[in-house]
Amino acid sequence: MRKELLNKANLAWLLLSIVSFVVLSILMKVGIIGSYYSITLYNIFINIILAVSLNLVIGVCGQFSLGHAGFMCIGAYCAGIMVKMMPNMTGLAIGVLIGFALSTIVALIVSIPTLRLKGDYLAIATLGFAEIVRILVQNMEITNGAAGLNGIPKLTTFPLLFVCAVIAILVVCNFTHSAPGRACLSIREDEIASEAMGINTTKYKVIAFVIGALLASLAGALFACNFYVIKPDQFTFNKSIDILVMVVFGGMGSMTSSVLAAVAIGIINVVLANFSEIRMIIYGLALVGIMIFKPTGILGTKELSFKKLFDKRKEKSA
Amino acid sequence: MTAFLQQLVNGLSLGSIYALIALGYTMVYGIIKLINFAHGDVYMLGAYCAFLITTYCGLGFIPALFISMIFCGVVGVLIERIAYKPLRHATRITALITAIGVSYVLEYATQYIMGSEVRTYPKLLTSASFHLGPVTITMQQVYIFVITVILMVVLQFIVQKTKMGRAMRAVSVDEDAARLMGIDVDKTISFTFLLGSALAGVAGVLVGIYYNSINPLMGMTPGLKAFIAAVFGGIGSIPGAMIGGLFIGIAETMVTAYGSSLYKDAIVYIILILILILKPAGLLGKNVREKV
Numbered sequence: 001m002r003k004e005l006l007n008k009a010n011l012a013w014l015l016l017s018i019v020s021f022v023v024l025s026i027l028m029k030v031g032i033i034g035s036y037y038s039i040t041l042y043n044i045f046i047n048i049i050l051a052v053s054l055n056l057v058i059g060v061c062g063q064f065s066l067g068h069a070g071f072m073c074i075g076a077y078c079a080g081i082m083v084k085m086m087p088n089m090t091g092l093a094i095g096v097l098i099g100f101a102l103s104t105i106v107a108l109i110v111s112i113p114t115l116r117l118k119g120d121y122l123a124i125a126t127l128g129f130a131e132i133v134r135i136l137v138q139n140m141e142i143t144n145g146a147a148g149l150n151g152i153p154k155l156t157t158f159p160l161l162f163v164c165a166v167i168a169i170l171v172v173c174n175f176t177h178s179a180p181g182r183a184c185l186s187i188r189e190d191e192i193a194s195e196a197m198g199i200n201t202t203k204y205k206v207i208a209f210v211i212g213a214l215l216a217s218l219a220g221a222l223f224a225c226n227f228y229v230i231k232p233d234q235f236t237f238n239k240s241i242d243i244l245v246m247v248v249f250g251g252m253g254s255m256t257s258s259v260l261a262a263v264a265i266g267i268i269n270v271v272l273a274n275f276s277e278i279r280m281i282i283y284g285l286a287l288v289g290i291m292i293f294k295p296t297g298i299l300g301t302k303e304l305s306f307k308k309l310f311d312k313r314k315e316k317s318a
Numbered sequence: 319m320t321a322f323l324q325q326l327v328n329g330l331s332l333g334s335i336y337a338l339i340a341l342g343y344t345m346v347y348g349i350i351k352l353i354n355f356a357h358g359d360v361y362m363l364g365a366y367c368a369f370l371i372t373t374y375c376g377l378g379f380i381p382a383l384f385i386s387m388i389f390c391g392v393v394g395v396l397i398e399r400i401a402y403k404p405l406r407h408a409t410r411i412t413a414l415i416t417a418i419g420v421s422y423v424l425e426y427a428t429q430y431i432m433g434s435e436v437r438t439y440p441k442l443l444t445s446a447s448f449h450l451g452p453v454t455i456t457m458q459q460v461y462i463f464v465i466t467v468i469l470m471v472v473l474q475f476i477v478q479k480t481k482m483g484r485a486m487r488a489v490s491v492d493e494d495a496a497r498l499m500g501i502d503v504d505k506t507i508s509f510t511f512l513l514g515s516a517l518a519g520v521a522g523v524l525v526g527i528y529y530n531s532i533n534p535l536m537g538m539t540p541g542l543k544a545f546i547a548a549v550f551g552g553i554g555s556i557p558g559a560m561i562g563g564l565f566i567g568i569a570e571t572m573v574t575a576y577g578s579s580l581y582k583d584a585i586v587y588i589i590l591i592l593i594l595i596l597k598p599a600g601l602l603g604k605n606v607r608e609k610v
Contacts, residue, residue: 064411113595120353120410121594124545128587131542135584237538241418248415277434280426287419292404295412 009307021162028158037270038158042226044266045161046219049168051246051258053215056172058244059253059301060181061208062188063115064123068216068243070130073235074106075099075217076224077137080149083225087153092225099217106133107213108206115205122209130240138232148231149224156226164222168215173255175211184208188253245283248290251297256304261297320452325575326568331459331528333567334466338521339544340551340559341473342394342514348490348554349510350406355417356397358541359424360515364390364522365439365532366432372440379442383465383523387516394515395508403504421537429534436533439526462524469517470560477556482509490554539583543570546590552603561601 024041027033033041050068057065075096082095106129114125137143144150175181183204186194195201224230246265250257272279290297339361346354367386371377377385401420405413447456477483485506488496497503525540526532547566551558566586573585593600 058411062411064414110591113591117594117598120414121549121598123414124353124542124549125591125594127542128546128590132584132587135581139578139580241422244415244418252411277426277430281423281430284419284422284424284426287422288401288416291408291412291416291419292401295405295408 008310009305012306012310017162017166021159024162025158040266040270042156042158042161044263045165046223046226047243047246047262047266048165048259049215049219049222050243051250051262052168052172052255053212053219054243055247055250055252055255055258056175056215057209057212058247059251059258060172060176060188061184061205062191063205063209064120065126065209065212066123066237066240066244067110067126067128067130068212069235069237069239070126070133071103071107071213071216072220072223072239073130073133073137073232074103075220076230076235077143077149077220078102078217079221080152080224080230081142083152083155084149087155089155092155092221096218096221099221100214103213103217104210107210111206111209112202115202115209127237127240130235130237134232134235137235143232146232148229148234150229152224152228152230154225154228156222161222161226164218168218169255169259171211171215175208176255180204180207241283245287248287248297251299251301253301254297254299254303256302257297257299260299321575323451323453325571327453327455327459329568329571330564331462331567332571333564334463335521335524335528335563336540336544336547336567337560337563338466338469338517338524339540340547340563341470341556342518343545344548344551344553344556344559345486345510345514347548349486349507350402350413351410352402352413352417353545354402354514355414355541356420356424357514357518358537358539358544359421359428360390360394360397360537361518361522361525361541362428362532362534362537363393363424364519365526365536366428366522366534367519368442368523369437369439369526369532372442382442383520386519386523388519390519390522391512391516394511394518397515398508398511403507425534425537432534434534436531439530439532442527458527462528465520465524469520473513473517474556476513482506486510543583543586546586549590549600550593552600555600555602558600558602 024033028038028041050072054065054068057063076099078099079092079095082098083091085091086094110125110129111122114122138146176185183194183199184207186197186199187201187204191201242265246261247258249265250259250261269279272282294300339357342357342360343354346352346357364386367389368382371382371385372379397420401416402413405416443458443461445456445458447454449455475483477486485496485501486509488499488501489503489506493503496506522532525536543566544563547562548559549562550565551560551562566589569585569589570582573579574582577585
């Protein structure tokens, strides 16, 4: 296949995203998706960004991060504070950029020492760092402590959210198919072997981790400008686990399944909204069950790929 | 100076509780290289078990302590058999996610059954206190410290002198070689979970008495802190877990006393990140080269 930007597969993807955008917008305009369900829809799109970014770290690179809520918290507060000072899109853009800068610095500080080590240290270090972020936010003047920020103007519109989610998926998928992404895949499969092949394992692990952190902070910014209020206790360990559940349910390493899992879990959460304790028990049991019986997740590493679809059809006709 | 000594005493009693939990983490990690996230919740179950026994059956402190030890030990073995054993040779991420799942199930099942409200713990020990020079020591603190020391000595004896202890050490060095030498690896791992969980059960009862209140999510934070204590001391090392637990306990009380209690959790995580940067193998840990 020739390398063209506008090949058949890419056009098919473009068409798919435009169609889904138009359909969802019309459904919301007409009122088939009411205001209650449109909140769910916004939530699902934010969760898609979070799940895809965590999947990059866990599924593609094989590193276990439990601090995704921390990066989301950084992004949310940076955007929230900026937007309160400058309640327009420029403010949001500056807030997002500050969030990016802060998340990058923090991600580097956390990951460089811990990713040199093998084993589960990253999980604990990221968990600890996410708690530190939350405790700092809880005690700082500018973040208004445990009460959180109120009255953040709602700047997250559906088109913006949709475009951000598509960008997040694009970034992650293209990264996976690039040379550094391939290096990450080989680290996931066998770290020692890839080191022996001359791959600088720490470098690529850090790159994947930082990209994941950036996308999480973007999701946080969109989150802050969507719900008017952000509080430190929205970004606890449980939030990280919620994201992890999406990645694990769908299948680690498959972006298609992360998106599907984010949608499915968004719907399940609405159905089980009144039974939150039972929902948590089910999540726990499902985590254990999936790991024991189908550790690759429901879809495994399968991806929806138009390229393969077209190739297969060509083979058949030939 | 008086205040400092007083805080040291408080830190020692809090630290001994952390040390008891950390022992379970370090033994399990030593033997199957798994961060047992559910360990903190086993400790919560221990607290609830003793709460139910003393409140509804009217038993005293010592029987309650033993019953929750046995209960937690059995729970630990069940968790290992049901959730971890099928994954013994799976990747580490798989095992870790399972552990988080088990922890969720324990927490929210307890919350569902017992309710999410904070329960007041019955007064099992005298709240009497005595003065040692300028420092006030409560009898509860003495009990906590003495019980911890006794259990650690017993544990050290089991691990170093008994046949089972030797098997545990052998499995933690090399599982396959141990199997070839005729050691029943499954039984040894279950025994490790039994010991670790029983210690967590004791810690749960002691915390209930010390803080006077329990709730279904109480296992999370102390569990993590105890894990950090284990990392600090050198994970896999039993004396390391004791030192780490005491250190974390003292650091936390000192920060509460001289800094701000708001930052007492943050300091523990900062210690963790520092130790990972400076000496990842921990204080008493050995640097082990990974073999292909």
